[in-house]
Amino acid sequence: MGGKAAPSAPDEHYHYLDALRGIFMLGGVFVHASTLGDDPIFNGIAYASGLFRMADFFLISGFLSAMLVGKYGPARTVRRRLASVGIPFVSTLVLLNPTALWLSYNFHNPDVSFLEFLQGHTVPEPAGELRWLLQLWFLVALLVYALCTPAAVTVLSRVVSSPVYRRATTGRPRVMATIIISVMVGTILIRGGYRAAVVPAIGSDPLDLPVEETLDFLPFFLLGVLLYLDRRRLLPAFQRPAPILLAVAGVLLLAATRGWVGGLASSTGVVLSRTLFTVAITVNLFAVASRLVPGPRPAVRYLSDASYTVYLFHYFWIYVIATLLSFDPSLRWPQMLLVTTLTFGVTFALHHFVILRSPFLRKIFNGKFPAGARSEGRHGDRRPAAARAVGSPTATAAGSESERTQPLRWLPPADHLDPERTQQLRWIL
Numbered sequence: 001m002g003g004k005a006a007p008s009a010p011d012e013h014y015h016y017l018d019a020l021r022g023i024f025m026l027g028g029v030f031v032h033a034s035t036l037g038d039d040p041i042f043n044g045i046a047y048a049s050g051l052f053r054m055a056d057f058f059l060i061s062g063f064l065s066a067m068l069v070g071k072y073g074p075a076r077t078v079r080r081r082l083a084s085v086g087i088p089f090v091s092t093l094v095l096l097n098p099t100a101l102w103l104s105y106n107f108h109n110p111d112v113s114f115l116e117f118l119q120g121h122t123v124p125e126p127a128g129e130l131r132w133l134l135q136l137w138f139l140v141a142l143l144v145y146a147l148c149t150p151a152a153v154t155v156l157s158r159v160v161s162s163p164v165y166r167r168a169t170t171g172r173p174r175v176m177a178t179i180i181i182s183v184m185v186g187t188i189l190i191r192g193g194y195r196a197a198v199v200p201a202i203g204s205d206p207l208d209l210p211v212e213e214t215l216d217f218l219p220f221f222l223l224g225v226l227l228y229l230d231r232r233r234l235l236p237a238f239q240r241p242a243p244i245l246l247a248v249a250g251v252l253l254l255a256a257t258r259g260w261v262g263g264l265a266s267s268t269g270v271v272l273s274r275t276l277f278t279v280a281i282t283v284n285l286f287a288v289a290s291r292l293v294p295g296p297r298p299a300v301r302y303l304s305d306a307s308y309t310v311y312l313f314h315y316f317w318i319y320v321i322a323t324l325l326s327f328d329p330s331l332r333w334p335q336m337l338l339v340t341t342l343t344f345g346v347t348f349a350l351h352h353f354v355i356l357r358s359p360f361l362r363k364i365f366n367g368k369f370p371a372g373a374r375s376e377g378r379h380g381d382r383r384p385a386a387a388r389a390v391g392s393p394t395a396t397a398a399g400s401e402s403e404r405t406q407p408l409r410w411l412p413p414a415d416h417l418d419p420e421r422t423q424q425l426r427w428i429l
Contacts, residue, residue, distance in 0.1 A: 015296055016289035017060050018304040024057045025307035028135065029314045033340045035129050036107070036322055041333040054138065055220040055278045056285065061142060062224025065149045074150030081146040084367030088312060089139040091364040096316045097134055103319035104128045108329055135315045137210035144214050145221050152225050160230045169230070175237040176245070179223065180279050186219035187275050188268070239286040249280035308366050309351035310344065317343045
């Protein structure tokens with residue numbers, strides 16, 4: 001099939017996935033800074049992000065999740081994943097999001113007190129991002145995917161072992177065709193089924209939960225699971241450059257969004273064009289990252305770890321900083337860039353000087369549970385500390401995520417989360 005065979009050792013560490021995950025996470029700061037105003041540069045960043053960031057993040061998450069199930073079993077993996085994702089989700093939702101929502105409302109609308117805001121004394125159709133989950137919607141999706149992972153691993157393991165699948169994935173052209181067709185078919189079935197069966201019954205977004213987003217990205221999560229299960233055969237093909245595929249996908253997407261071709265201009269045509277472009281750009285990102293980060297990089301490990309804190313706290317600080325600087329929604333890219341830079345500075349400092357120093361804060365905001373904190377079973381867990389630590393949301397791409405006990409080490413374990421899906425948000429009491 002050409003290309004170097006993908007490593008298959010159980011403890012292989014895919015360092016380039018750490019790098020991609022960190023970049024995707026940190027990119028969310030630019031995307032959410034675009035909500036401060038209406039600027040073509042930052043709007044362009046948000047649009048470009050929507051083409052691949054979240055899909056790629058969930059693809060990497062599926063890869064990691066399958067790895068953890070293979071190494072530690074479905075029950076323990078699900079239990080740890082629910083805790084390591086759920087605790088930061090609840091902590092941020094309760095401690096930061098109410099204030100972030102209030103600041104966002106006051107930035108885009110006439111000021112009200114915090115108590116008045118909580119009581120719903122707002123204008124009828126407020127401007128700004130006011131959906132109660134804000135940037136945390138992706139954690140809800142991860143919690144759902146965690147519950148589905150054992151079943152996904154079981155089903156896809158059978159698919160991988162089938163003769164039909166083996167024939168369909170012989171050689172790179174067949175591998176890429178199978179991946180593209182599978183993701184497109186999955187997208188059509190899941191989106192179509194949701195809109196045909198679920199929306200008429202319960203509404204498009206019941207209780208303001210990210211139901212639609214969770215289903216939309218499910219094909220990419222499942223692709224990540226498949227890539228891990230057949231990593232010796234699929235991964236070498238998936239992380240090779242594909243410039244022709246990217247160019248063709250880009251032209252089709254442009255034709256669909258501009259309405260140049262009648263069939264592509266339909267809603268289904270646009271969705272499938274975006275899906276093809278997402279797969280194409282993902283392949284090329286994997287190719288570039290695997291060559292730039294072939295092994296451990298201290299800066300990559302540190303940034304990947306810190307990116308989780310940055311992402312959880314950034315929305316709050318974007319609006320704190322914009323309010324303190326007395327900005328208004330008419331600001332343009334220089335002011336947005338200033339807010340973005342200051343937000344990075346504050347959140348990185350918060351991670352390095354506060355979160356890393358406190359085991360308790362590492363638990364509630366990073367989902368980090370120190371290795372050996374409690375014994376596993378009657379006689380304790382006798383595996384190495386690095387293995388016992390797997391399960392926190394900061395698992396590396398290889399699944400090794402020990403806390404290392406020293407809070408200010410330069411090489412804290414890397415994180416697996418990233419996020420986002422900017423859209424008009426609404427306040428639900």
